[in-house]
Amino acid sequence: MGKPVNSGHASPWPSPPGFVPMGLAALTLLLALAPEDVRHALLTPARAWSWLRACAAAVFALVACLVLVPVRARKRAGPWGPPWLAHFVARLLSASANAMGVHYDVEWPACEIVADQPHVVVWHPHGALAFCALSIGGLLSLERQPIRWYPVVASVIFRFPLLREVVLLLGGREATKETISAIIEAGHSVGVQPGGIFEQLRTSHAREHAFFPPNLTFVRLAIEHGTPLLPVYLFGENQLFSTRPALQRLARFIRRWTGVPLIIPFGRWGLPWIVPRRTRVRIRFGRPVPVGPACARPSDEAVDAVFARYSAELHRLFDEGKSTLPADVAARGLTIVRRTRPERARR
Known part of the structure; x- marks a missing residue:
């Protein structure tokens, strides 16, 4: 999500x-x-x-x-709605995922993750529908496994009634610099998915990719606030649905003109969207990556240095847990892609 x-x-x-x-x-x-x-x-x-x-x-x-x-709520740096309702919705979504054959286990490192310290929780991969982020991530966060965080999501989510209320209850907020900064300054952890819709439109059930934006905004914001980065990998998210390159190209074309990512992935029985494949998703938290003391205007060199450390920890985390993936997918390893700036942005 x-x-x-x-x-x-x-x-x-x-x-x-x-x-x-x-x-x-x-x-x-x-x-x-x-x-x-x-x-x-x-x-x-x-x-x-x-x-x-x-x-x-x-x-x-x-x-x-x-x-x-x-x-107003999607920019809120704190809970929205009754806590009992948020827990009920989170448990309902998790139970629904289990009923569809999607089971999960979660594990975090032996090193201590300070629960009261804000973190930038960075999760991978996005997947075709961010199924686990919505159905399981909300419950993990509310139950502080291992910490409570507020995930930021695409603005397009808030254009759909009912879905947006569910996302708000689970802590989802709009993905803007101002919202991320407000959440951290309020003493909360924030969750980001750097690949976003760009990665979603290129998800493959046969490969594992981690896409990053050109300017690494999430790293810059972490350095500005002195907030450590905490990587999370969802082993099995990409295998819940299969994708078709031709339909992904069509989805990218539609998004270019409408702003809506019309994804058409296929789950069990070859049906689009309805039921994911039976999969055990293994959610693994990595070690916190320190970013140093807060710096209001980090240099590009400082951002690149932190990103290099983050990439190394992400690779270590993936290599440690890749045996749970299909053998052919694990053999291909994790490909980290930092997108280049558009030509017009360089001028």
Whole structure:
């Protein structure tokens, strides 16, 4: 459920809820089918005006709740919603994953991870649908296994009613520099997925990749706040669904024009989206990578040095746990790709 800063073409505002006009249409239909004396009692000029004002107020309140509240909440540096509801949703998602045949175990290093110290939790890989990040990651975070963190996700997530409320309950926040900084400054850990939608659109069930943005914003922010990087690898995430290169090219084309990553992966029985393949996902936390004292304006050399240490720890973590992957995938190893800047950005 993760995305680094900058979400491409995604609109910063959620789409308006579609059931508002549907509700008004249903109300109109009910009035049309009501007996004549009822319509006359309800639709006298005075009462019609009163009904119109009441409907307008209800629609405004509904839009405010479903659009304006999530817009504020997605930048919130702390919990959102009742804790009991967040735990219920997290357990429900985890139980649903188990019912579909996706089981998991989690392990963190013997070295102490200071629970009260903010970390930048960096998880890999993104996967075709970030299935485990949503269905399992939220529960791990709420139960502090090993720490509580607030994952930042693509802005496009907040355009979909219900999904955005679930993400907010589980701690998901909008992936912007300001939000990440606010979370760290509030004393919380933040979770990022550096590959984001770029990696999602290139996920392969036959290879393991870790994509990183050109400017390594997550590393820069960690150095600015003196916050250690904590790598996490989800062995098996990529094997939950299979992907088709032709459909991925189509998805990249659609995203270029709409901002929406329309991914079409295939799970059990060859069905798209519905049910993932039966897989045991092994979630492994690496050793915290120190970034040194806080530095307001880290140099490119300092960022590259920290990234080199992070990459080395990520490789070590992967090599230690790759035996749990299919043999052919493990043999290919982990490929780390730092994207180059677009030509127009260099000019």
